[in-house]
Amino acid sequence: MARALDQLITALQRLPGVGVKSASRMAYHLLQNDPLGAGQLAQALMRATAEVRHCRLCHTFTETDVCDTCADPQRDGGLLCVVETPADQAALERTGIYRGRYFVLMGKLSPLGGIGPQEIGLDKLLERLAGEVAEPVREVVLATSFTAEGEATAHVIGQLVRSQGIRVTRLARGVPVGSELEYVDLGTIAHAYADRR
Amino acid sequence: MARALDQLITALQRLPGVGVKSASRMAYHLLQNDPLGAGQLAQALMRATAEVRHCRLCHTFTETDVCDTCADPQRDGGLLCVVETPADQAALERTGIYRGRYFVLMGKLSPLGGIGPQEIGLDKLLERLAGEVAEPVREVVLATSFTAEGEATAHVIGQLVRSQGIRVTRLARGVPVGSELEYVDLGTIAHAYADRR
Numbered sequence: 501m502a503r504a505l506d507q508l509i510t511a512l513q514r515l516p517g518v519g520v521k522s523a524s525r526m527a528y529h530l531l532q533n534d535p536l537g538a539g540q541l542a543q544a545l546m547r548a549t550a551e552v553r554h555c556r557l558c559h560t561f562t563e564t565d566v567c568d569t570c571a572d573p574q575r576d577g578g579l580l581c582v583v584e585t586p587a588d589q590a591a592l593e594r595t596g597i598y599r600g601r602y603f604v605l606m607g608k609l610s611p612l613g614g615i616g617p618q619e620i621g622l623d624k625l626l627e628r629l630a631g632e633v634a635e636p637v638r639e640v641v642l643a644t645s646f647t648a649e650g651e652a653t654a655h656v657i658g659q660l661v662r663s664q665g666i667r668v669t670r671l672a673r674g675v676p677v678g679s680e681l682e683y684v685d686l687g688t689i690a691h692a693y694a695d696r697r
Numbered sequence: 698m699a700r701a702l703d704q705l706i707t708a709l710q711r712l713p714g715v716g717v718k719s720a721s722r723m724a725y726h727l728l729q730n731d732p733l734g735a736g737q738l739a740q741a742l743m744r745a746t747a748e749v750r751h752c753r754l755c756h757t758f759t760e761t762d763v764c765d766t767c768a769d770p771q772r773d774g775g776l777l778c779v780v781e782t783p784a785d786q787a788a789l790e791r792t793g794i795y796r797g798r799y800f801v802l803m804g805k806l807s808p809l810g811g812i813g814p815q816e817i818g819l820d821k822l823l824e825r826l827a828g829e830v831a832e833p834v835r836e837v838v839l840a841t842s843f844t845a846e847g848e849a850t851a852h853v854i855g856q857l858v859r860s861q862g863i864r865v866t867r868l869a870r871g872v873p874v875g876s877e878l879e880y881v882d883l884g885t886i887a888h889a890y891a892d893r894r
Contacts, residue, residue, distance in 0.1 A: 504745040505758050511741035514734035516726045517719065524784050527745070529713045531758060532803050535746050537711035542742040544708035545727070548701040549735045552728055561702050561728060587721050606729050 505531070557634055559621045560586050560604040569602060570634070576600045577635030580628070582657055583643045584608050584650065592643060600641070603628060608644060608653040620653070622660065629664050642670045702728070754831055756818045757783050757801040766799060767831070773797045774832030777825070779854055780840045781805050781847065789840060797838070800825060805841060805850040817850070819857065826861050839867045 505527060512523035530538040554560065555567035562568075569575065569589075579600025583589045589602050605620040617623075629637055640661045644650040658668045674692040675684050684692075702724060709720035727735040751757065752764035759765075766772065766786075776797025780786045786799050802817040814820075826834055837858045841847040855865045870888040872881050881889075 504741070504748045504760055508741040508745040511734070511738040514727070514731055514738060515723045517722075521784075522714065525714070526712045528758075528782060528784070528803075530711070530742070531745060531749055534711055537708070538742045538746045541708040541711060542739040542746075544701070544705040545735045545739040545742075548705040548724070548728060549732045549739075551701045561725075563701055585725060587718075587725070606725075 554606070555604075557628065558602050558604055559606060559624055560589065560602065574599070578638040579641065580637045580639070581641040581643050582625070582654075584645060584653075588643065588645070598641075601634075605644070605653065608649045609656060610649050617656070622657070625657070626660065626664075629661060629666060637666055639667045639669060642668065646673060751803070751818075752801075754825065755799050755801055756803060756821055757786065757799065771796070775835040776838065777834045777836070778838040778840050779822070779851075781842060781850070785840065785842070795838075798831075802841070802850065805846045806853060807846050814853070819854070822854070823857065823861075826858060826863060834863055836864045836866060839865065843870060 508527045508531075509520065509523045512518055512526050513520060515523075518526070530541075551563050552561050553563070555562045555570055556565050557570040558567060560567050560569075564571075576599055579598075580603055581589075581592065581598060581600055582603045582605065583592065584605050584607065586604060586606075589604055592598050592602075603621075603625050607615050607620050609615060609617070609620060627633055629640075631637065640657075642654040642658060644654045644657075654670060658670070661668045672695060673688065674695060675681065675688060681689065705724045705727075706717065706720045709715055709723050710717060712720075715723070727738075748760050749758050750760070752759045752767055753762050754767040755764060757764050757766075761768075773796055776795075777800055778786075778789065778795060778797055779800045779802065780789065781802050781804065783801060783803075786801055789795050789799075800818075800822050804812050804817050806812060806814070806817060824830055826837075828834065837854070839851040839855060841851045841854075851867060855867070858865045869892060870885065871892060872878065872885060872889045878886065
């Protein structure tokens, strides 16, 4: 087989969730049907790796010093929502209910995966809470995912924030809208019962 | 969101089977955890689109005028196996049972998808059968897939080859090795019965 093709198939396997079969299918498709798309992808990769960096305030991806959300003067700087990824932030934004600022961890604590407090930018978060780089924060909303690692991350950050004398809240756990109780797992029902209102 | 990041997410959706969610996950992963991999992927894409072309004889991907399989003097040039993709060719090669040459369609007939005889290189196949560019062919083995489109492609090519007075065979349909009859679909059992030996 062509060596350049082999290299492309190997390189495509750096993408998450892509094994050798999908990578081959992708490579054949690009070379056979979409060489233009291959060129665009190469350009986009180079541009993004060169230009995208982290927002000085919230740690998310941006091309400027401070991201659009952090630069928006309409937002309530006293509310800080901690999320794992830009995708989680986007999901919250789509609800339209939250008008505060964000801190994006770009991951979650995972001792086995070698992701510690440094990797998720807890030092930056502390600076932010100290009120030196932006408005003082009066409440931190923990919106990490409800998995073991997400809960552990929320726990660590919660302690950190409380030690600064700042109020901490966590997104409510409960029965998802539209579900029938019969099909909801027991842990969720137990939480929904305990947090009933 | 950063514009370069948006462009990368859009470009990643050119890959088959990748929607906006997977594309975002891929982009975040590359930028956050594997910028080196992103650079390698960009390089591999550019190199492959620049250097990979089609073999003059069998139509598969190669970086030279004629691919390794076609250039191998040990192979029986009188046997020509028609497959849809380089992946199908690789699967056949792994069995080690076939020692003839190949013709790779790089697709299959799909009138609705705009893929006609020209796109799968039937003119090249005809040239090859005429014995002008390589050894004369005495048997064509049709190894396109056993789907509706693959069968239609095999049918069209079979007629073409027969019209040249060359023998045509098709891979046998039957019960896969290791299957229990109970779980095999009826069409396969019917074919296995009709072709019993």
